[in-house]
Amino acid sequence: MSIVIKNLSCKYGAKTPFEKLALDGIDLTVREGESVGIIGATGSGKSTLLQHINALIKLQSGSVEVCGIDLTERKPDLKRLRKHIGMLFQYPEYQLFAETVREDVMFGPKNFGMKNEEAEDAARTAIGLVGMDWEEVKERSPLELSGGQKRRVAIAGVLAYKPDILVLDEPTAGLDPAGKKEMLDLITSLRQKTVSTVLTVSHNMDEIAAYCDRVVVLADGKKVFDTTPQELFYRDDLENFRLQKxxxxxxxxxxxxxxxxxxxxxxxxxxxxxxxxxxxxxxxx
Amino acid sequence: MTRNVAFGQYYPTGSVIHRLDPRTKLFAGVVFIVCAFLASSYWAYLICYAFLFSVVLLSKIPPLQVLKTVKAVLAIVVVSVLINLFFYDEGTVLFSWWKIKITDGGLLYAGKMVLRIMFLVLSTSMITLTSTPTELTDGLEKIMTPLKYLRFPVHDVAIIMSIALRFIPTLMEETDKIIMAQKARGASFDHGGIVARAKAMLPILIPLFVSAFRRADELALALDARCYNATEARTKMKVLRFTWADLTAFLVLTACLTITALIYAGVIPL
Structure with missing residues (x-):
């Protein structure tokens, strides 16, 4: 259950005046059980890198292998790939759509082929994992919940299909300090209980320092550091990469x-x- | 947004055409459309296309990029060709089978139809390729100014238009994000019959509508908070100026229009 990325490059808007090299020869290996943080200034290619892991962007050059699925193949099994990966986008609460929390959380499991009862069981477990009361929220509309609750439901929607790797894009963005703390505790407890491999993109260095074993720094689409948080954050030249301590x-x-x-x-x-x-x-x- | 650059989207090269006053370009749009409908013979089309081609060359936009805009109406072109081929029955019959007759008149007419539709699309997309949406709304507002005296809310309409244009890329980006998020949860949009596919769109459309309303609310609040009043006379950061280049463009356009009109009226026997 690992991710192996070799010499990955990606260009947006090729052959137009908007052409931009978003990723430039990235090598990255994430082993099972690791928690890796990806940091870098806005536009450094972090989100593009994440999207490649889930085959949401067409592979242009280089190779990506996730949980034994080779994305350089002509027709990789995308369903199986996406079942392995629990991907949480920025502001995931904006992707909620169903009439009830129950249906929304069951969306993923059903897409990945679970039967109704099985999916409902999975949804109940997932809502429990994010610390909510199933009986209380299951029939409510996800749109009438508070911001923090919506985000929990969105996370439950991802956890429900039991992924092996969690990929998080700015998981605490837009949350209040208490919400941030709760979210970090949640991720830490998830790592111990269910998903051991976690990949986090964040602007918040405190967050990365708190629960990542390894930090990868991107700048202009290139990997500039790949080291432990201790080593990285105690360097003297972090400001050169527009990073804060x-x-x-x-x-x-x-x-x-x-x-x-x-x-x-x-x-x-x-x-x-x-x-x-x-x-x-x-x-x- | 950089992901799918839409056909006909602003293509900056900084050419003479780009620097023209948007009002000139809007006028050009009207002239082109009138020309497309006035052009009655292949000679007239030749003149119109020669003119359009020189505009493309002047704009320094790769001609292929301009040609790509036709893709959007390809279906319409094909359908209109077929209809004209099969149902136009003047002239000598070239080919007939069952109830279908293809005449030389039909062939000529279908050819003109293709030229007409392509000319419409190519010429109007030249406007959007060479001017930003803001420039266009500014130009439109200026043109509509006289309507103010008829109590027509010119500035309000201009603001509504520019906000609408401004939010197209934002909503496209949003759609992209939502699609990715639902795909990551295993949604697939290209399986099953029509009903299944329509149903599969719901997880995209509902969040998109919710977020569009949220954005509208926030924007209204932000406008209110800054005491925005659309009806007040406002100054512009970029004042539109009519230059010699614009005058030249006007003259050339008028010439093109006159020639086409004269051919149409039969004064010039082409």
């Missing part, structure tokens, strides 16, 4: 300037622990 990293660096040297942590919890350890050691002396 996560808040935690910023705090650690400010403290270091004041002579308080802490290990290179990435999450708020780890920073708290590091500070407590530091204080305890100082008191010990």
């Amino acid at each position: 996560p808040h935690v990293v910023h705090i650690v660096e400010l403290l270091a300037q004041k002579g308080v040297v802490l290990p290179h942590v990435l999450t708020e919890e780890a920073l708290e622990d590091a500070l407590l350890t530091y204080l305890r050691e100082r008191r010990g002396k």
Whole structure:
């Protein structure tokens, strides 16, 4: 259940004045169980890369292989491919369409060939996974829910068909701080319970730092970094790539300037622990 | 948006034609349409096409790109050719089978029909290829200005038009996104009979309508918040100017129109 991308390039609007090279020779391998973050400035090709993984864009050059399905073949089995991948677009709540939450969440499972009862079971489980009450929401219209609830329903709609890889495009965009926190907790718990492989595109560095094992940085369609968050976010030249540091990293660096040297942590919890350890050691002396 | 560049969409080259006043181009559009219907003989068409071809050359747009715009009406062209071939029965019969007769008159008439439809499409798409939607609405607003005295809300109409044009690419992009999202959930749009296909469109159309209404609401709110008043006299960032190039274009267009009209009236025996 891995993704192997080799020398992938993609051009938009070829042979018109609007021609643009969106991806330029990308190599990327995502192994099972990894959580990979993809970051980069607007227009760096992140979304285009994601769309290739699900064969939503025609492959122009290079090769993509997802869960053993080779997309360079003339007619790859798209249904099987898309069943493997749970893809959540930006503002997924705008794709809700059915009259009831139940029908909307069952849309995916039914498309992938589940029978009615089976699909309803899957939908119930998925609504449970995103922390909602099935009996309470199943007959309601998805359009009358609150913003955060809509997004949960949209995620449930993807989880319901039991994908092996989760692909998220800006999962926390447009959510309030509490909603963001909930979303990150949800993704973390999903990784432990159901889908182990997660690919996230985000502008929010805190989010990437919080739950990704690996970070890939794109700039003008090229891969410029592919490393661990620790290594990337503690570099000095991030601004050259129009990237900001996560808040935690910023705090650690400010403290270091004041002579308080802490290990290179990435999450708020780890920073708290590091500070407590530091204080305890100082008191010990 | 860059994904599917629509036929007839603005194609910037910065040529003389692009820099013409949009009013000139709208006038040209009217002249072209009148010419297409006045042209009565192949000679008249030759003149019209020669004129159109020189406009294409001047615009520096690859001729093939212009020709592609005909694709949209190809079906209409084919149908009109067939109808004219089979149902025009003046002239000598060239071929007959069962109830179908093809005459030389029909052949000539069908040929003219093709030339006429193609001329209409090519010439009008030359306007949209060389001017941005904003320029066109500005031009239209200026042309309609006299209607103000008849209490016709010229500026309102212009604003409505430019907003509508402005949102076409946005909604296209939105449609693209929704299609991708539903495809990712396993939806397929090219299987089954007509009913199944129509049903498959619902997951796209409903979110699209919802978002169009949401956008309209937000836009109305934003206009209100800035105390926007469409009826007030507003100044333009780009003031339209009538230049020597426009005057030349006007003269040439008038000449083209006159020649075609004279041929039609039989004054010039072509």
